[in-house]
Amino acid sequence: MAPISLYIVEDELLLAHELKTKLTGFGYEVLGIDRKGENAIENISNLHESDKVPDIIIMDVKLAGKMDGIEAARILTENYNCGIIFLTSLNRSEVFAKSFSLKPYAYLFKPVEIDQIRVAIEVANYQRNLEITNERIISELKNEIEHRKLAEKERNQRLQERIRAEQKVNQLLKQKHHMELDLINRELATSSIFISQKNKIIGLIKKDINRLLKNEKTIDKVEIAKVLKTIDESIKFDNDWYRIKAHFEKIHPEFFDRLRKKFPQLTPNDHKLCALLRMNLNTKEISHILKITAPSTEISRIRLRKKLELPKGINLTQYICEV
Numbered sequence: 464m465a466p467i468s469l470y471i472v473e474d475e476l477l478l479a480h481e482l483k484t485k486l487t488g489f490g491y492e493v494l495g496i497d498r499k500g501e502n503a504i505e506n507i508s509n510l511h512e513s514d515k516v517p518d519i520i521i522m523d524v525k526l527a528g529k530m531d532g533i534e535a536a537r538i539l540t541e542n543y544n545c546g547i548i549f550l551t552s553l554n555r556s557e558v559f560a561k562s563f564s565l566k567p568y569a570y571l572f573k574p575v576e577i578d579q580i581r582v583a584i585e586v587a588n589y590q591r592n593l594e595i596t597n598e599r600i601i602s603e604l605k606n607e608i609e610h611r612k613l614a615e616k617e618r619n620q621r622l623q624e625r626i627r628a629e630q631k632v633n634q635l636l637k638q639k640h641h642m643e644l645d646l647i648n649r650e651l652a653t654s655s656i657f658i659s660q661k662n663k664i665i666g667l668i669k670k671d672i673n674r675l676l677k678n679e680k681t682i683d684k685v686e687i688a689k690v691l692k693t694i695d696e697s698i699k700f701d702n703d704w705y706r707i708k709a710h711f712e713k714i715h716p717e718f719f720d721r722l723r724k725k726f727p728q729l730t731p732n733d734h735k736l737c738a739l740l741r742m743n744l745n746t747k748e749i750s751h752i753l754k755i756t757a758p759s760t761e762i763s764r765i766r767l768r769k770k771l772e773l774p775k776g777i778n779l780t781q782y783i784c785e786v
Contacts, residue, residue, distance in 0.1 A: 467588050468492045470517035472503040474526050485577050499528030500535030516543050519587050524551035533562045546591040548583050711738050740783045
């Protein structure tokens with residue numbers, strides 16, 4: 464282990480050399496002696512450039528130059544990592560008041576014995592090493608904290624990027640879903656309108672043929688009856704209803720299950736009417752699809768309201784939409 468290195472700044476050269484001799488004899492390394500604070504600052508600066516700063520500086524408060532030991536110690540402690548032991552014959556209270564802010568490791572008042580100086584050096588060096596170790600540990604902890612903060616920040620950034628990516632994917636999927644629903648809804652509406660118009664036209668044809676049967680004597684009634692039978696079969700609702708229902712359940716899944724669970728008294732025809740109301744079709748459109756008259760459709764709506772036990776003032780279509 465390297466010996467403790469010292470630097471002596473003492474106004475009395477005789478005392479300084481005597482200290483150097485005794486301390487060197489005890490195994491300490493004395494790097495230099497100065498009578499002036501200015502010289503000590505310059506010489507220790509040169510030592511610092513060669514990576515040889517003293518561990519402890521024994522500093523006399525009263526020096527030969529313009530600068531006293533307290534000012535010299537202030538400059539040295541601000542620039543170099545060295546401990547200060549004040550050695551002085553001045554008034555103790557005055558020295559304490561002027562130098563306490565520098566936090567020296569010891570105060571030694573002349574005359575002082577060499578053993579006292581040795582104890583002060585050892586204690587000062589121990590405290591200095593402890594402070595250096597603590598500073599190193601604190602610095603390492605700070606570096607570790609900064610490293611963890613940086614790592615946590617990077618993790619958070621990656622997490623935010625992943626969340627944004629997932630949100631974008633979800634948004635695209637949502638848009639796709641809306642587009643699919645919109646397409647199905649248009650298909651359902653088109654299909655419903657087509658069925659409504661088809662049934663309307665076929666109904667007009669049937670009406671005309673019935674009129675012919677009543678008024679024209681030369682028409683083969685058997686043939687006309689066959690035509691009417693074919694028309695009746697073509698406007699049956701069941702086949703068209705299965706197609707409407709298939710599209711409807713894609714847009715409104717579990718609608719019929721909720722109806723059956725909440726209103727078990729409803730019939731299959733009631734379910735059909737509820738589905739057409741859920742599609743926001745008006746009475747005329749519903750009449751054409753179900754191949755019944757508008758008054759019959761209104762009666763069906765009234766019966767449905769009674770089964771649902773809806774009070775006056777509650778809109779039937781709006782209520783069905785909320786089921």
